[in-house]
Amino acid sequence: METILIAGGTGLIGKQLSAYWQQHGHTVRLLTRQASNPETGRYHWNPQTSEMDATALEGVTVLVNLCGAGIADKRWTKTRIKELFDSRVETTACLWQHAQASPTLKHYISASGAVCYGFEDDTKTYVETDPFGSDLLSEITREWEAAADRFSEKCPVTKIRISVVIAGEGGAIPTIAKPIRMGFGAILGSGTQAVPWIHIHDLVRVFDWTLINNLSGVYHANAGNTDNATLTRAIATALGKKIWLPKAPSFVMKLVLGSLSVMVLKGVKVSNGKLVSSGFLFEEKELEGAIKDVLK
Numbered sequence: 444m445e446t447i448l449i450a451g452g453t454g455l456i457g458k459q460l461s462a463y464w465q466q467h468g469h470t471v472r473l474l475t476r477q478a479s480n481p482e483t484g485r486y487h488w489n490p491q492t493s494e495m496d497a498t499a500l501e502g503v504t505v506l507v508n509l510c511g512a513g514i515a516d517k518r519w520t521k522t523r524i525k526e527l528f529d530s531r532v533e534t535t536a537c538l539w540q541h542a543q544a545s546p547t548l549k550h551y552i553s554a555s556g557a558v559c560y561g562f563e564d565d566t567k568t569y570v571e572t573d574p575f576g577s578d579l580l581s582e583i584t585r586e587w588e589a590a591a592d593r594f595s596e597k598c599p600v601t602k603i604r605i606s607v608v609i610a611g612e613g614g615a616i617p618t619i620a621k622p623i624r625m626g627f628g629a630i631l632g633s634g635t636q637a638v639p640w641i642h643i644h645d646l647v648r649v650f651d652w653t654l655i656n657n658l659s660g661v662y663h664a665n666a667g668n669t670d671n672a673t674l675t676r677a678i679a680t681a682l683g684k685k686i687w688l689p690k691a692p693s694f695v696m697k698l699v700l701g702s703l704s705v706m707v708l709k710g711v712k713v714s715n716g717k718l719v720s721s722g723f724l725f726e727e728k729e730l731e732g733a734i735k736d737v738l739k
């Protein structure tokens with residue numbers, strides 16, 4: 444059984460991941476910018492000042508980084524873009540600063556993003572060895588993973604490039620579902636933009652899979668690729684609603700969201716071949732079923 448410290452473990456993925464690992468007998472601690480409370484397994488840090496509760500890393504065998512300011516939460520101003528980088532790259536650097544001398548650490552696992560290849564070729568299904576794109580999301584991912592690679596001096600490093608997470612408690616699905624519930628749902632842009640997706644339950648199992656099999660390197664966590672129109676209609680069907688509004692034109696989305704509009708108007712398809720070849724079996728392979736499950 445491992446002692447696992449999850450930085451950013453208070454969020455959407457971290458809550459489910461920590462519950463799963465606790466159920467499987469591991470000791471789980473969360474590293475948070477909130478106050479320390481060892482009784483609830485929470486340990487304070489401030490990655491901006493490199494402060495960390497001195498006891499957080501004691502006996503830790505597995506360190507996981509799920510930190511990151513929400514990519515789609517706010518418009519991409521200069522200040523916000525810095526926060527998007529720092530909350531991933533600087534947090535990783537801070538973890539390395541504190542953990543490099545750890546006598547017990549034996550595995551570092553980092554969240555990463557699957558939308559990191561640019562948007563030049565929407566017919567292609569990208570694999571983990573394809574080069575990064577040159578847009579903002581790709582650049583953030585490249586720096587985030589490079590920071591994670593510092594840990595390879597010490598232990599195996601796993602970088603899990605996460606697709607759009609299908610979950611009911613947060614992330615993209617409740618955001619898309621909100622206007623649909625109110626009867627104002629619309630397909631955004633052309634509707635053909637690719638959306639790689641994974642159910643939260645399978646995503647948690649991917650993290651566990653890399654841990655128990657000691658897998659290092661980069662893995663796409665992706666159950667399949669759909670498109671924006673299919674995803675929107677699947678959410679409407681799960682909610683018993685109809686999409687009756689016309690498509691929201693791309694220029695309107697650009698006016699409303701600015702550069703952030705790329706998040707809804709562009710997409711990439713990614714392969715899960717490497718993960719499947721390692722023996723991983725998805726439990727939620729069908730999009731409609733996955734959506735119904737989280738919106739029930």
Ligand SMILES: NC(=O)c1ccc[n+]([C@@H]2O[C@H](COP(=O)([O-])OP(=O)(O)OC[C@H]3O[C@@H](n4cnc5c(N)ncnc54)[C@H](OP(=O)(O)O)[C@@H]3O)[C@@H](O)[C@H]2O)c1
Nearest residue numbers: 451453454455456475476509510511512530554605607608
């Ligand atoms: N959800 C998805 O669809 C998806 C898809 C691809 C990649 N990812 C990536 O996977 C990671 C986890 O995703 P999630 O959905 O669980 O995210 P989340 O719910 O937003 O949680 C992220 C955690 O990061 C910490 N955090 C936020 N802003 C921070 C900052 N400025 N500095 C340091 N820590 C900060 C917070 O912990 P405290 O407040 O406790 O410190 C928060 O609980 C993120 O890096 C995200 O980009 C997610």
